[in-house]
Structures are given as structure tokens and as C-alpha cells.
Amino acid sequence: MGEIARKTGAFIPVKTRRAFEEICDQIRGEIQAGNLVPGDRLPSERDLAEQFQVSRSTVREAFRTLEISGVVTLHKGSKGGAVLQRGDNQPITQTMHDLLMLGSISLQDFTEARVCIQKEIIELACERATDEDYDAIEQNIARTSEISLADRLEERTELTIEFYSLLARASKNSAMAILMSAITEPLRDYLRRLGPDRSWNVAESRLKFLGHLRRRDKDAAVAEMVAHMTRLHAFMIGKIES
Amino acid sequence: MGEIARKTGAFIPVKTRRAFEEICDQIRGEIQAGNLVPGDRLPSERDLAEQFQVSRSTVREAFRTLEISGVVTLHKGSKGGAVLQRGDNQPITQTMHDLLMLGSISLQDFTEARVCIQKEIIELACERATDEDYDAIEQNIARTSEISLADRLEERTELTIEFYSLLARASKNSAMAILMSAITEPLRDYLRRLGPDRSWNVAESRLKFLGHLRRRDKDAAVAEMVAHMTRLHAFMIGKIES
DNA sequence: AAACCCTAATGATCAGACCAATGAACAATA
DNA sequence: TATTGTTCATTGGTCTGATCATTAGGGTTT
Numbered sequence: 001m002g003e004i005a006r007k008t009g010a011f012i013p014v015k016t017r018r019a020f021e022e023i024c025d026q027i028r029g030e031i032q033a034g035n036l037v038p039g040d041r042l043p044s045e046r047d048l049a050e051q052f053q054v055s056r057s058t059v060r061e062a063f064r065t066l067e068i069s070g071v072v073t074l075h076k077g078s079k080g081g082a083v084l085q086r087g088d089n090q091p092i093t094q095t096m097h098d099l100l101m102l103g104s105i106s107l108q109d110f111t112e113a114r115v116c117i118q119k120e121i122i123e124l125a126c127e128r129a130t131d132e133d134y135d136a137i138e139q140n141i142a143r144t145s146e147i148s149l150a151d152r153l154e155e156r157t158e159l160t161i162e163f164y165s166l167l168a169r170a171s172k173n174s175a176m177a178i179l180m181s182a183i184t185e186p187l188r189d190y191l192r193r194l195g196p197d198r199s200w201n202v203a204e205s206r207l208k209f210l211g212h213l214r215r216r217d218k219d220a221a222v223a224e225m226v227a228h229m230t231r232l233h234a235f236m237i238g239k240i241e242s
Numbered sequence: 243m244g245e246i247a248r249k250t251g252a253f254i255p256v257k258t259r260r261a262f263e264e265i266c267d268q269i270r271g272e273i274q275a276g277n278l279v280p281g282d283r284l285p286s287e288r289d290l291a292e293q294f295q296v297s298r299s300t301v302r303e304a305f306r307t308l309e310i311s312g313v314v315t316l317h318k319g320s321k322g323g324a325v326l327q328r329g330d331n332q333p334i335t336q337t338m339h340d341l342l343m344l345g346s347i348s349l350q351d352f353t354e355a356r357v358c359i360q361k362e363i364i365e366l367a368c369e370r371a372t373d374e375d376y377d378a379i380e381q382n383i384a385r386t387s388e389i390s391l392a393d394r395l396e397e398r399t400e401l402t403i404e405f406y407s408l409l410a411r412a413s414k415n416s417a418m419a420i421l422m423s424a425i426t427e428p429l430r431d432y433l434r435r436l437g438p439d440r441s442w443n444v445a446e447s448r449l450k451f452l453g454h455l456r457r458r459d460k461d462a463a464v465a466e467m468v469a470h471m472t473r474l475h476a477f478m479i480g481k482i483e484s
Numbered sequence: 485a486a487a488c489c490c491t492a493a494t495g496a497t498c499a500g501a502c503c504a505a506t507g508a509a510c511a512a513t514a
Numbered sequence: 515t516a517t518t519g520t521t522c523a524t525t526g527g528t529c530t531g532a533t534c535a536t537t538a539g540g541g542t543t544t
Contacts, residue, residue, distance in 0.1 A: 016536090018496070020306075032343050032431075044525060055498040057299060060526085061306050068310045069333070071340050077506025078524040087337075087346035091311070092424070095333040098313050101274050104329035105417045113417035116366075120358035175347045175355035179421055182334070189274075258505085260527070286494060297529045302495085319537025320493040 019054050023062035026052075031071070031084070042072065042082040089178045093185040100186050107240070111233045114183045118164075118229075119222050121180055124171035126216045133170035137210055140166055145203040157191045163206065170213075194239040200231060261296050265304035268294075270313070273326070284314065284324040331420045335427040342428050349482070353475045356425050360406075360471075361464050363422055366413035368458045375412035379452055382408055387445040399433045405448065412455075436481040442473060 030036040042048065045063065049056040063082050066072045070088030075081060099105045125133070144159045161184060168180035205228050212221035272278040284290065287305065291298040305324050308314045312330030317323060341347045367375070386401045403426060410422035447470050454463035 020496090028340075028343070031340075038344055046525080057499090058497060061303070061496090063526090064303055064306055065310050068307050069337060069340060071344070074526060075506080076504075076524095076526045078522090079507060080505085080525050082526095085344070087341040087344040089337070089341070091337040092334050095312060095329075095331070095337075096420075098270075098273075098311060099329040099331070099420065101270070102280055102313070102327070102329040105420070109415045109417040112366075112415055113421065116362035116415075116418060117358075117421070120362060124354075124358075173351045173354055173358075175351040175425070176358060178338075178341065178347070179355065179359070179424070182421070182424075183417070262527090288494080299530090300528060303527090305495090316495065317537080318493095318495045318535075320491090321538055322494050322536085324495095 019052075019058045020061035020065060023048075023052055023054070023059060024065050027062070027066065028071070036084055038084045038086040040084045042084070044081050089181050092178060092182045096182045097186040097189065107233075107236065110183070110186070111229060111236075115226055115229050117176070117179055117183050118167070118225055121168055121171045121176055122213070122221050122225065123218055124173055124176065125167060125213060126218045126221065128172045129170035129213065133166065134210065134214055137163065137166045137170070137206075137213075141203050141206045141210065144206070153192070153196060156196065157188055160191065160202075161185060161188060190236055194236060197232070197235045199235070202228075261294075261300045262303035262307060265290075265294055265296070265301060266307050269304070269308065273313070278326055280326045280328040282326045284326070286323050331423050334420060334424045338424045339428040339431065349475075349478065352425070352428070353471060353478075357468055357471050359418070359421055359425050360409070360467055363410055363413045363418055364455070364463050364467065365460055366415055366418065367409060367455060368460045368463065370414045371412035371455065375408065376452065376456055379405065379408050379412070379448075379455075383445050383448045383452065386448070395434070395438060398438065399430055402433065402444075403427060403430060432478055436478060439474070439477045441477070444470075 027036070027042070036042075042063075043051065045056050045059045048059045052059060063072065063074060066082070067074055068091065070085060070091045072082040072084055075083060096105075100107070100110060140159055140163050144156065144163070147156050147159070164180060164184040165177075168177035168184075171177065171180075205224060209221055209224040209228070212218075212224060269278070269284070278284075285293065287298050287301045290301045294301060305314065305316060308324070309316055310333065312327060312333045314324040314326055317325060338347075342349070342352060382401055382405050386398065386405070389398050389401070406422060406426040407419075410419035413419065413422075447466060451463055451466040451470070454460075454466060
């Protein structure tokens with residue numbers, strides 16, 4: 001038997017494409033080409049199965065994939081079907097959450113990243129925030145104050161998430177807002193599990209922060225935020241280890 | 243007929259949970275509880291169908307969902323099955339790409355977000371980058387120089403993506419590295435479609451940038467990067483509109 | 485040993501069925 | 515007439531049960 005030809009060099013590993021992936025790509029291709037736009041409705045699973053010459057379950061897996069990716073939403077019933085969305089950041093926040101749970105990101109790195117993102121958001125917001133933005137944030141803080149710490153932990157958590165969302169909106173940059181949600185929403189679980197931190201007044205810190213923001217004092221706002229984050233991080237680390 | 247009882251107040255809209263979602267949640271719950279860790283192998287579709295008292299196709303949709311989310315990978319054959327991953331940022335970059343394609347994020351916002359993220363990455367890298375990091379980046383730039391602009395667009399694009407990835411790695415923060423990839427990888431498509439920009443020397447700019455980084459001169463590095471981004475953005479806008 | 489073959493396990497796909505929700509057209513009613 | 519209830523076709527969600535292709539491991543032959 002002859003020698004194995006080694007000099008042929010690097011063969012690329014063969015990767016079999018699954019049928020549903022091909023379907024996803026074709027649909028994404030139509031989106032990229034501009035033939036499909038948000039609001040459009042794809043043909044039904046049964047129709048597409050015929051068009052693609054595959055079984056319904058295969059189309060189904062493609063639909064499911066696109067749904068999880070936030071590209072379409074699926075509606076039952078007559079006039080239902082797969083409707084193209086404008087996109088959704090849920091997949092991003094979900095993945096971020098998974099990465100935390102799976103230990104691929106440490107809480108340390110996560111917190112640091114939050115600080116980084118918020119520094120930039122604050123910088124943008126200081127330039128662009130409108131009075132409406134400030135008022136919305138102020139209302140959010142007011143509602144946070146109203147809610148007692150003991151009960152209504154759920155609402156309090158939601159208000160915290162909303163606070164950061166409003167701040168992100170004030171940056172007037174949708175991409176940064178999405179990154180902000182990616183780095184904020186996973187907090188929900190921690191806040192729920194660890195309970196409230198009664199050792200200091202969150203609303204007070206946020207009000208001070210808002211004041212700096214209103215004065216467009218970037219550095220002071222960042223400093224207040226960093227202080228806030230540091231305390232929160234210490235609280236979380238302490239809770240988790242105990 | 244009596245009055246409609248309006249004072250009952252806010253009924254919460256009923257949302258029916260689909261079976262596969264429940265399965266996903268249970269599996270994610272086990273991960274969160276620490277009963278499942280990366281490397282573990284889930285039971286086969288057939289087994290889980292029995293355990294969950296659902297059909298195989300339902301388990302399959304759950305598996306597909308977790309696969310798309312980067313939580314597991316599916317392997318065929320004996321000893322195959324769903325294996326828990328350490329997580330994957332592919333879902334994040336894919337979603338970011340979708341959001342761009344669907345017009346949910348403007349190229350303007352996207353570029354600005356890139357600048358924001360990279361500012362923070364540079365700041366971290368200036369503090370923490372090691373000689374190995376610098377050398378890896380330098381090698382990357384060297385290879386970029388070698389490749390002629392005309393041919394090998396593909397490789398050139400990959401090297402560009404790798405450049406940002408190496409930079410992110412130098413920040414020593416995995417969360418920021420993931421955000422960086424989210425905001426960098428979607429570029430691949432643009433670079434491929436628009437072709438190379440021959441009007442200025444990319445490698446030269448990157449070398450200058452690396453010099454600033456080595457001297458840990460944060461401000462200069464950021465300035466060089468911003469200049470680079472500005473030119474690239476102008477190039478992309480020009481190409482797209484023409 | 486090394487190459488080959490067989491087999492069980494497992495995801496990928498297929499085919500066909502029924503269920504549940506949805507909305508629109510239509511009928512019944514006040 | 516305006517509202518309410520009914521019917522019906524459409525469509526995703528799920529089920530059942532089957533075949534195929536790939537994979538790893540064990541056994542057999544060379």
C-alpha cells in the first residue's frame with residue numbers, strides 16, 4: 001500500500017449543513033437583499049415545506065430558530081404565521097444570562113463591563129438627553145422611593161431595570177441601548193435571588209446622579225455611578241459567598 | 243343583563259406556555275442550580291421525551307432552542323447527544339447582525355457604539371495588556387501588510403476581525419470581549435460586500451495605534467482609533483449610497 | 485498491530501394525523 | 515341597527531411512528 005499523501009496540506013473539515021440551516025440562510029438572505037422587510041408575513045409552514053421540498057418539521061425547526069433569534073414571531077390561527085419583526089434584543093440578554101450561569105463570564109468581569117458601558121452611555125446622555133428623558137428618570141426614581149424595601153421586591157427590581165433602560169434611551173443610540181440591556185437584564189435574577197440591599201439608599205444615590213446628569217456634569221455622574229456599582233458589587237459578592 | 247364588572251381592574255393577559263419552552267426552562271433551571279455544568283451530557287431525545295412525558299419532536303424543539311442559544315451542542319451517533327457548552331457568543335453577534343439587517347440599528351449608531359466599546363477596551367488594555375498581547379497584535383498587523391489589497395479579500399477581512407478580537411483579549415475582561423465581538427463581527431459582511439478601501443493604509447494606522455498602546459498612552463490610542471473609525475465609516479457610507 | 489466489518493445509539497428528516505387558537509364571515513338576537 | 519354568538523377554514527403546536535446517516539465501540543480478519 002502506498003504512502004499517505006501528506007503534502008496535500010490542510011484539508012478543511014467537512015461540515016454537513018443541516019436542512020433547516022439552509023432554510024434559515026435563505027430567509028436571512030431575502031432579508032439582507034431587501035426582499036423581506038419587518039411586517040411581512042412568510043408563507044405557512046405547509047406552503048414552505050412544499051416550496052423547499054422538505055417536510056413540515058424541517059421548516060418548523062427553521063422557524064423556531066428564527067423565532068429564538070428574534071427575527072420572526074409565530075402566530076397561531078387563520079392569518080397567523082411567521083411575521084418578520086424589527087428585531088429583538090431578548091436573544092442578546094438571554095445569551096448574556098446564559099454565559100453568566102455557565103460560568104463563562106465572572107461576576108467581576110460582568111460588573112466591570114457594566115461600568116464601562118454606563119460610562120459611555122452617560123457621556124452620550126450628557127450631550128443629548130432631553131427634558132423628557134430627565135423627567136422620565138425622575139419619575140422612575142420617585143416610584144422607587146415610594147415602594148418600601150420589604151415588600152414588592154418584584155416591582156422594585158423592575159424599576160431598577162427600567163432606570164437603566166431609561167438612561168440608555170437618553171443616549172439616543174439604539175446600539176448602545178441594546179448593549180446596556182444585555183448587561184443589565186441579567187441582573188434581574190441576582191436582585192431577585194439576593195433580595196434588597198437595605199444598607200444604603202439607592203433612590204438617594206440615583207437622585208444625586210440625575211442631578212449631575214441634568215447639569216451635564218459627566219465626571220460627577222460617572223463617579224456617582226461607579227460608587228453605586230462598587231457598593232452593589234460588594235453586596236452581591238457578600239451575599240453569594242454567605 | 244347585568245353590568246360588566248369594570249371594577250375588577252386589570253386582568254393580566256393569558257399567555258400560554260409552549261411545551262418546549264417549559265422544557266428549556268427546566269433545563270436552564272438545572273444549570274442555574276448547579277446540577278448541570280459544562281461538559282455534561284443530557285439524556286437522549288428519546289429518553290427525555292419519556293421523562294418529560296412529551297413527544298420526541300417537542301424535546302427536539304427544546305434542544306434546537308438551546309443549541310441556537312449556544313447552551314448545548316448536538317452530536318450525532320452513538321455517545322452523541324446534547325452536550326452542555328461553556329457558552330457561545332455567536333448568538334449575540336448573530337442577533338446584532340440581524341438587528342442591523344432589519345434596520346433596527348442604523349449604521350451610524352452601530353459605528354458610534356463601536357467607538358464607545360473600543361474606547362473602554364483600550365482603556366482596560368492600556369492597564370493590563372501583556373507583551374504576549376502586543377506581540378500577537380503586531381503579528382496580526384504584519385500579516386495584514388503582507389496580503390495585497392486586490393486578492394485575498396477574504397483573509398484580509400478575517401485578519402481585521404482578528405485584530406479587534408486580539409485587542410479585546412488584551413482587556414482581560416471576557417464580558418467586554420464578548421461585547422466587542424458583538425459589535426465587530428457584523429462588520430464581516432460589510433467588508434465583504436463593499437470591498438477593500440484602498441484610499442489609505444490600514445496597517446500603518448494600526449501600527450501607530452499599537453505604538454500608543456505599548457506606551458500605554460490611552461488618549462493617543464483612542465484618538466488614532468477614532469480617526470480610523472471615522473474614515474472607515476465615511477468609506478462605508480459612501481459605498482452604500484453609491 | 486492494523487485494517488476492516490458489524491452493530492447499537494442517536495440526531496436529522498420525513499409522513500401523516502389531531503388539537504387549539506385565531507380571525508373572518510355569517511347567523512341570531514336584542 | 516348594533517351587538518352577540520356560531521361556524522369554519524387556516525395555522526402553529528404536538529403527537530406517533532418510521533427511515534436514514536453518522537458515530538463510537540467491539541469484534542474479526544489480515
